[in-house]
Amino acid sequence: MAKKLITVSVNGKSEEKAVEPRTLLIHFLREELNLTGAHIGCETSHCGACTVDIDGRSVKSCTHLAVQCDGSEVLTVEGLANKGVLHAVQEGFYKEHGLQCGFCTPGMLMRAYRFLHENPNPSEEEIRMGMSGNLCRCTGYQNIVKAVQHAAKKLQETATA
Amino acid sequence: MNAPVQTAEAREIALAGMGVSRLRKEDARFIQGKGNYVDDIKMPGMLHMDIVRSPLAHARIKKIHKEAALAIPGVHAVLTADDLKPLKLHWMPTLAGDVAAVLADEKVHFQMQEVAIVIADDRYIAADAVEAVEVEYEELPVVVDPYAALQPDAPVIREDLAGKTSGAHGPREHHNHIFTWDAGDKAAADAAFANAPVTVSQHMYYPRVHPCPLETCGCVASFDPVRGDLTTYITSQAPHVVRTVVSLLSGIPESKVRIVSPDIGGGFGNKVGVYPGYVCAIVASIVLGRPVKWVEDRVENISTTAFARDYHMDGELAATPDGKITALRVNVVADHGAFDACADPTKFPAGMFHIVSGSYDIPAAHCSVKGVYTNKAPGGVAYRCSFRVTEAVYLVERMVDVLAQKLGMDKAEIRAKNFIKKEQFPYTSAFGFEYDSGDYHTALKKVLDAVDYPALRAEQAAKRADPNSPTLMGIGLVTFTEVVGAGPSKMCDILGVGMFDSCEIRIHPTGSAIARMGTITQGQGHQTTYAQIIATELGIPSEVIQVEEGDTSTAPYGLGTYGSRSTPVAGAAIALAARKIHAKARKIAAHMLEVNENDLDWEVDRFKVKGDDSKFKTMADVAWQAYHQPPAGMEPGLEAVHYYDPPNFTFPFGIYLCVVDIDRATGETKIRRFYALDDCGTRINPMIIEGQIHGGLTEGFAVAMGQQMPFDAQGNLMGNTLMDYFLPTAVETPKWETDHTVTPSPHHPIGAKGVAESPHVGSIPTFTSAVVDAFAHLGVTHMDMPHNAFRVWKQLKATGQNL
Numbered sequence: 001m002a003k004k005l006i007t008v009s010v011n012g013k014s015e016e017k018a019v020e021p022r023t024l025l026i027h028f029l030r031e032e033l034n035l036t037g038a039h040i041g042c043e044t045s046h047c048g049a050c051t052v053d054i055d056g057r058s059v060k061s062c063t064h065l066a067v068q069c070d071g072s073e074v075l076t077v078e079g080l081a082n083k084g085v086l087h088a089v090q091e092g093f094y095k096e097h098g099l100q101c102g103f104c105t106p107g108m109l110m111r112a113y114r115f116l117h118e119n120p121n122p123s124e125e126e127i128r129m130g131m132s133g134n135l136c137r138c139t140g141y142q143n144i145v146k147a148v149q150h151a152a153k154k155l156q157e158t159a160t161a
Numbered sequence: 162m163n164a165p166v167q168t169a170e171a172r173e174i175a176l177a178g179m180g181v182s183r184l185r186k187e188d189a190r191f192i193q194g195k196g197n198y199v200d201d202i203k204m205p206g207m208l209h210m211d212i213v214r215s216p217l218a219h220a221r222i223k224k225i226h227k228e229a230a231l232a233i234p235g236v237h238a239v240l241t242a243d244d245l246k247p248l249k250l251h252w253m254p255t256l257a258g259d260v261a262a263v264l265a266d267e268k269v270h271f272q273m274q275e276v277a278i279v280i281a282d283d284r285y286i287a288a289d290a291v292e293a294v295e296v297e298y299e300e301l302p303v304v305v306d307p308y309a310a311l312q313p314d315a316p317v318i319r320e321d322l323a324g325k326t327s328g329a330h331g332p333r334e335h336h337n338h339i340f341t342w343d344a345g346d347k348a349a350a351d352a353a354f355a356n357a358p359v360t361v362s363q364h365m366y367y368p369r370v371h372p373c374p375l376e377t378c379g380c381v382a383s384f385d386p387v388r389g390d391l392t393t394y395i396t397s398q399a400p401h402v403v404r405t406v407v408s409l410l411s412g413i414p415e416s417k418v419r420i421v422s423p424d425i426g427g428g429f430g431n432k433v434g435v436y437p438g439y440v441c442a443i444v445a446s447i448v449l450g451r452p453v454k455w456v457e458d459r460v461e462n463i464s465t466t467a468f469a470r471d472y473h474m475d476g477e478l479a480a481t482p483d484g485k486i487t488a489l490r491v492n493v494v495a496d497h498g499a500f501d502a503c504a505d506p507t508k509f510p511a512g513m514f515h516i517v518s519g520s521y522d523i524p525a526a527h528c529s530v531k532g533v534y535t536n537k538a539p540g541g542v543a544y545r546c547s548f549r550v551t552e553a554v555y556l557v558e559r560m561v562d563v564l565a566q567k568l569g570m571d572k573a574e575i576r577a578k579n580f581i582k583k584e585q586f587p588y589t590s591a592f593g594f595e596y597d598s599g600d601y602h603t604a605l606k607k608v609l610d611a612v613d614y615p616a617l618r619a620e621q622a623a624k625r626a627d628p629n630s631p632t633l634m635g636i637g638l639v640t641f642t643e644v645v646g647a648g649p650s651k652m653c654d655i656l657g658v659g660m661f662d663s664c665e666i667r668i669h670p671t672g673s674a675i676a677r678m679g680t681i682t683q684g685q686g687h688q689t690t691y692a693q694i695i696a697t698e699l700g701i702p703s704e705v706i707q708v709e710e711g712d713t714s715t716a717p718y719g720l721g722t723y724g725s726r727s728t729p730v731a732g733a734a735i736a737l738a739a740r741k742i743h744a745k746a747r748k749i750a751a752h753m754l755e756v757n758e759n760d761l762d763w764e765v766d767r768f769k770v771k772g773d774d775s776k777f778k779t780m781a782d783v784a785w786q787a788y789h790q791p792p793a794g795m796e797p798g799l800e801a802v803h804y805y806d807p808p809n810f811t812f813p814f815g816i817y818l819c820v821v822d823i824d825r826a827t828g829e830t831k832i833r834r835f836y837a838l839d840d841c842g843t844r845i846n847p848m849i850i851e852g853q854i855h856g857g858l859t860e861g862f863a864v865a866m867g868q869q870m871p872f873d874a875q876g877n878l879m880g881n882t883l884m885d886y887f888l889p890t891a892v893e894t895p896k897w898e899t900d901h902t903v904t905p906s907p908h909h910p911i912g913a914k915g916v917a918e919s920p921h922v923g924s925i926p927t928f929t930s931a932v933v934d935a936f937a938h939l940g941v942t943h944m945d946m947p948h949n950a951f952r953v954w955k956q957l958k959a960t961g962q963n964l
Contacts, residue, residue, distance in 0.1 A: 039375075106191075
């Protein structure tokens with residue numbers, strides 16, 4: 001199959017690669033770029049384990065073609081921490097025990113990251129709704145809600161500091 | 162030179178040992194995308210495997226056309242049962258004493274059964290090749306109902322068993338019959354029923370469900386043709402058992418087989434078995450001399466790898482008119498699918514189902530479980546439970562509710578009346594289990610007080626009296642006991658290997674440590690909690706204790722993580738390995754301090770000379786001495802291995818209460834409140850325990866309220882994607898309230914019983930109890946799961962309650 005050349009900024013680094021048009025973004029990230037943080041859980045957009053951020057939107061990369069990202073900016077879980085300092089959502093998940101097996105976590109973190117841009121001061125109900133595209137089989141979500149609340153508080157403190 | 166003097170309390174806090182809500186050591190990699198799951202593993206020259214599966218549930222294979230697939234550039238091989246026959250690998254033994262087809266041999270027995278494999282350069286080409294393989298089938302009559310399967314003229318599902326009148330668990334009475342297993346005393350139970358003033362009976366179906374961890378099953382198999390050894394990275398809850406099975410199947414000596422369970426994205430019982438996909442990937446790697454990766458997709462996961470439950474149960478209770486239970490009888494028809502691939506200890510084809518007498522002092526009891534073949538996928542694993550304990554707890558808790566309704570008693574009162582009393586422990590049940598410890602009355606009172614039970618009942622009575630109430634209110638109550646921590650090797654084995662578990666601890670010269678275990682975490686946080694046990698036992702800060710599991714080349718042999726056995730079995734192995742080290746350390750400390758061993762006291766992290774606080778040696782001091790200059794005649798080093806064969810199971814228990822409000826117009830059930838009190842004995846890390854309970858309750862909620870694997874008459878699975886199979890989101894999931902009591906296990910070295918499965922086991926009948934309770938005043942005694950809105954709405958219609 002003829003390949004197409006695409007240029008994508010991934011975690012701030014420009015990547016120029018020739019890909020098959022049918023290549024899914026999740027496979028491009030995991031297999032071409034060796035960014036294995038995002039996972040494949042369902043292949044049907046239900047579980048959200050593959051969630052990444054594209055041009056300021058949460059996207060499930062298992063149903064998104066790599067060629068659709070030509071010229072886009074993609075942020076994955078590997079790009080969340082800044083020079084070794086954890087992002088507030090990463091800190092929140094750690095401190096509030098918001099993860100167990102860790103498989104959904106990269107997608108959860110990327111969704112939480114974008115959600116808190118969309119709604120910096122959410123209620124619990126808003127968090128539950130805002131995170132409802134991401135499934136977790138381990139935690140029962142209660143501590144994920146706390147983790148997002150932790151991150152929201154920290155981001156607000158940082159913003160006003 | 163002198164460090165500041167720290168109090169014993171301060172030093173204990175610094176250890177972060179048992180009882181502390183220590184943050185998790187494993188999180189750093191997971192929150193930064195640096196986990197290492199099977200699908201993350203890449204090896205040089207690695208090929209990809211995909212599987213051709215049957216669209217039909219029962220059919221003869223007439224011909225398989227490989228040519229078109231083989232013609233696709235990048236396809237290396239297409240293998241069928243005929244290719245595996247010369248290797249004698251087209252069939253494999255199951256953990257339940259049956260055989261299962263690795264690739265369908267002449268016929269397919271269930272929809273999505275493995276028919277052929279393709280190996281290609283990448284997963285896209287492999288998927289293309291799967292499409293290009295053409296299989297000609299001749300359809301056969303399908304049987305999906307286990308009662309129909311036992312009819313005399315039912316289709317023969319297992320032609321390979323023709324003429325076999327007995328199986329691994331006794332005589333077979335029909336061509337689709339697998340076993341009949343009995344426990345308890347039938348004569349005593351029958352006699353009690355014959356004379357009973359009150360009896361109740363109830364039929365109930367526990368639907369076929371799937372554990373559905375977020376990571377599907379898969380492996381990367383790598384056979385090195387030069388060295389003759391095989392390394393396989395695999396999603397397994399029991400890597401050592403896999404190594405033994407692979408060695409037996411392949412003929413490669415066990416010393417040349419290395420099985421590694423890396424990070425596991427949830428298991429819940431789905432990752433206990435050995436699946437055809439694993440075997441095929443290993444064979445492909447041996448045949449091609451290159452690493453081969455296979456990772457199933459979600460449809461394959463739900464359709465083929467290890468379902469749970471599918472029990473058709475009839476329960477009966479006999480009682481006195483004032484509600485004292487005198488006998489229990491249970492009959493089960495168990496749908497095992499096309500191959501008996503249940504994952505149970507060898508001697509127990511229905512697992513620990515005989516915990517079915519529950520938390521109650523029932524003098525006479527009998528149960529009988531009949532295993533049946535149908536044209537469905539094999540399995541029957543313990544979905545977040547210990548070997549059919551979930552089914553047993555569901556049955557007895559439903560029956561106690563049914564009896565309470567018949568007698569007009571409150572469901573809390575009837576339970577308190579029949580509980581095994583605190584002073585009766587250790588208690589031997591009518592089925593022969595010796596319950597280690599419990600205090601059910603105290604726990605029940607704590608829950609009833611916490612929720613103000615009388616006020617809830619008063620509110621419910623007021624709602625029932627109001628014909629215009631928009632909701633029906635139900636109160637569910639369950640008081641369950643589990644049997645976990647399999648198990649004593651005199652009773653429990655898998656493939657003949659006793660169900661012990663193991664730990665090896667090495668203290669390094671500078672006082673840090675590594676522990677290697679026969680178990681494997683899948684989210685339970687072993688790297689955190691195991692280190693806490695060692696910290697408390699040996700006075701080494703948990704921060705400098707490394708815990709490793711899952712690599713059979715480095716870890717001691719163990720039976721793995723399922724059935725809540727990690728803490729009861731491996732946790733005990735840790736404590737006892739640590740105590741061996743402690744005993745040696747005491748000798749070294751005595752030598753260093755030039756006193757007799759008996760003149761030393763142990764305090765947090767050090768041996769002190771009795772009566773003189775200034776003379777002491779810390780464990781770190783001792784470690785250095787052990788490598789630097791051990792006492793004359795003593796072996797250098799400071800390490801120990803312990804294989805722990807538990808003397809008994811452990812028996813965690815809990816009291817769960819749930820309040821539901823059912824919308825009379827839509828049938829939707831709102832979980833208003835769920836209060837879960839668990840007693841898992843000694844608590845190692847309260848934060849992790851609470852997290853495990855949240856997760857288990859949520860999985861229980863999923864099972865009770867929405868999960869099922871429905872089949873049509875042709876054997877088509879009607880819901881095998883996450884579109885149809887219910888995994889709750891954060892929106893549906895209730896908020897959980899947790900509580901605990903602590904009744905240590907008397908026979909466990911640290912008194913711990915195991916916890917992560919209790920919330921799944923206990924919550925499911927609690928939801929049913931609550932939903933049925935909403936209709937109890939209308940004479941409804943039971944409703945089968947799942948309690949989705951449509952099914953509850955039908956009940957509203959049937960009872961004239963629909964608005």
